[in-house]
Every structure is written in structure tokens, then in C-alpha cells.
Amino acid sequence: MTVSEEVMQRLEAVSFPTPPAVVVRLVQLLSKDNVTAGEIADTMALDASMATRVLQLANSVALGAGSQVDSIPEAVLRVGVEGVRDIVFSLAMVGAMRPAHFDYRPFWRHSLAVAFTAQSLQSRAQHLSSPFPETYTAGLLHDIGMLVLDRALGAQYCDVLAAARTTARPLSEIEHEMLGTDHTLAGGRMLEIWHFPDLLVDAVRHHHKPWVTGHVVTRLVHLADFICNRQGIHHGSGHFPQSCAARIWDELGIDESELPGIVASVQTDLARAEAVLATA
Ligand SMILES: [Fe+2]
Numbered sequence: 001m002t003v004s005e006e007v008m009q010r011l012e013a014v015s016f017p018t019p020p021a022v023v024v025r026l027v028q029l030l031s032k033d034n035v036t037a038g039e040i041a042d043t044m045a046l047d048a049s050m051a052t053r054v055l056q057l058a059n060s061v062a063l064g065a066g067s068q069v070d071s072i073p074e075a076v077l078r079v080g081v082e083g084v085r086d087i088v089f090s091l092a093m094v095g096a097m098r099p100a101h102f103d104y105r106p107f108w109r110h111s112l113a114v115a116f117t118a119q120s121l122q123s124r125a126q127h128l129s130s131p132f133p134e135t136y137t138a139g140l141l142h143d144i145g146m147l148v149l150d151r152a153l154g155a156q157y158c159d160v161l162a163a164a165r166t167t168a169r170p171l172s173e174i175e176h177e178m179l180g181t182d183h184t185l186a187g188g189r190m191l192e193i194w195h196f197p198d199l200l201v202d203a204v205r206h207h208h209k210p211w212v213t214g215h216v217v218t219r220l221v222h223l224a225d226f227i228c229n230r231q232g233i234h235h236g237s238g239h240f241p242q243s244c245a246a247r248i249w250d251e252l253g254i255d256e257s258e259l260p261g262i263v264a265s266v267q268t269d270l271a272r273a274e275a276v277l278a279t280a
């Protein structure tokens with residue numbers, strides 16, 4: 001049996017964790033055109049400590065200075081229903097999904113920063129008629145396959161991460177060399193098993209090669225991932241890519257000359273990521 005066959009067999013045999021009930025409900029709400037504050041409040045009721053943590057986060061400097069927020073309706077006024085939805089989703093995922101063999105902090109810091117950056121890029125994209133509500137979630141989940149590989153392979157996956165760190169090469173290249181598969185395929189498979197929408201599966205599976213698929217959210221996540229990695233906000237791999245395919249900028253309708261401005265806003269995104277991480 002080849003290494004790749006053996007790894008695939010172990011991936012198929014891995015028992016995927018069940019997503020938290022809050023996450024399942026929020027994913028269902030994602031496909032709705034207009035989420036209401038009442039629906040978000042009902043969802044939060046699935047997790048006893050959620051409302052407290054959402055308020056804590058809504059009051060953090062990272063989400064905008066202002067007067068003290070004392071209730072969920074006030075939090076909705078400050079960051080919007082979608083903003084509260086994304087906060088709840090982030091807190092639930094960061095709390096529930098922790099790797100066993102590597103540090104969760106750089107992993108989730110990178111994932112959160114990519115989520116916020118993908119959202120900022122969406123607001124800059126000229127070739128987008130209306131924003132996709134799934135963009136933040138897609139960014140947050142894009143590298144979730146690393147958690148699947150951690151679960152399936154245990155300490156063997158640490159060797160892969162160490163090799164990526166010492167060579168400063170893209171993690172997926174090393175994964176293919178050592179395992180015959182990579183975290184994009186493992187993550188896509190997990191979201192399929194979780195019955196997440198195709199758009200999210202697509203973004204996770206193709207975030208390194210967005211040109212093989214047609215979806216704009218996948219392109220936004222790819223570009224956000226590139227920008228965060230370039231700024232050193234990576235999941236510990238030590239990879240700092242210097243360029244991203246010109247066609248991705250063109251297809252989204254974002255001028256590459258905007259990069260310095262985007263990079264400046266990534267610092268704000270990073271502060272938001274840190275605030276979520278501190279609250280989760
Ligand atoms: Fe990735």
C-alpha cells in the first residue's frame with residue numbers, strides 16, 4: 001500500500017467531530033436572504049455562555065469604540081445582525097475545534113484574520129453585484145482540513161508541519177509529498193460529511209487553486225489567505241508568498257495597487273481576530 005493510499009484509508013476511518021448545534025443552526029441561517037435578530041437570539045440560546053461572550057466581544061475596542069453595550073439588541077445595533085451571527089459562529093468554532101498536536105492559537109488567528117480580510121476584500125471588489133453572506137464563514141473554515149489531518153494522523157502530522165516550517169514552503173506542497181493528499185481535500189470532505197452548503201465546501205477545497213472553480217467566494221478566500229500569509233499571519237508554517245495570480249485580482253475587480261491600503265486594514269482585522277481568540 002502506498003503512503004497516499006494508507007493516509008486516505010485513515011482519513012476515511014477518522015471519526016469526525018459533530019459540529020456544535022449553534023454552528024449547524026447558523027449554517028442553515030446563512031443561506032437565508034435576511035437573517036433576523038430574533039433568529040440569532042434563538043440560536044444563541046443553544047449555548048448558555050454565548051450571550052455573555054458576544055457582549056464581551058461587542059464591547060471590545062476591536063469591534064469599534066463607543067458606549068457600553070449591555071444587551072444583544074444593542075450589540076446588533078452596533079455590529080449588525082450579520083456581525084453578531086459571525087461572532088457567534090467564530091466563538092463556537094474556536095471553542096469546539098482544537099487541534100490535539102499543534103498550537104490552536106496561530107491556527108485560529110490565521111483563520112479569523114482570513115475571514116475578516118475576505119470580508120473587507122468583498123467590499124472592495126468591483127465585479128460583485130451583491131455581497132455573499134457566506135464569505136466570512138468560508139474564510140474562517142478554509143484551513144479546517146488541518147484539524148482533520150491532525151485528528152487522523154496524530155503525531156505524524158506534526159512531522160509534516162515541522163517540515164513546512166523548516167523549509168518555509170507552502171504547507172500543501174509538503175502535505176502532498178509526505179501524505180499524498182492535503183488539508184484542502186481533507187477539509188472539503190469534512191464539510192461534505194457535515195452537510196455544509198456546496199459554496200463552503202468549494203471554498204475550502206479550492207482555496208489554493210481558485211481558478212479550477214467558478215465561485216467568487218473561493219477567489220476572495222484565496223486572495224485573503226495570500227495577503228495574510230504575506231503579512232506573516234500564517235498558521236505557523238513560516239511561508240511568506242510574494243505574489244498571487246494577476247487574474248484573481250482582475251476577476252474580482254480589485255486593483256493590485258490597492259494592496260498597501262488592504263494590508264493596512266489587515267492590521268485592524270488581526271486585532272479583531274485577537275479579540276475573538278481572547279474571548280472564545
Ligand atoms: Fe490552506
Ligand SMILES: [Fe+2]
Pocket residue numbers: 110114142143225
Ligand atoms: Fe490559510
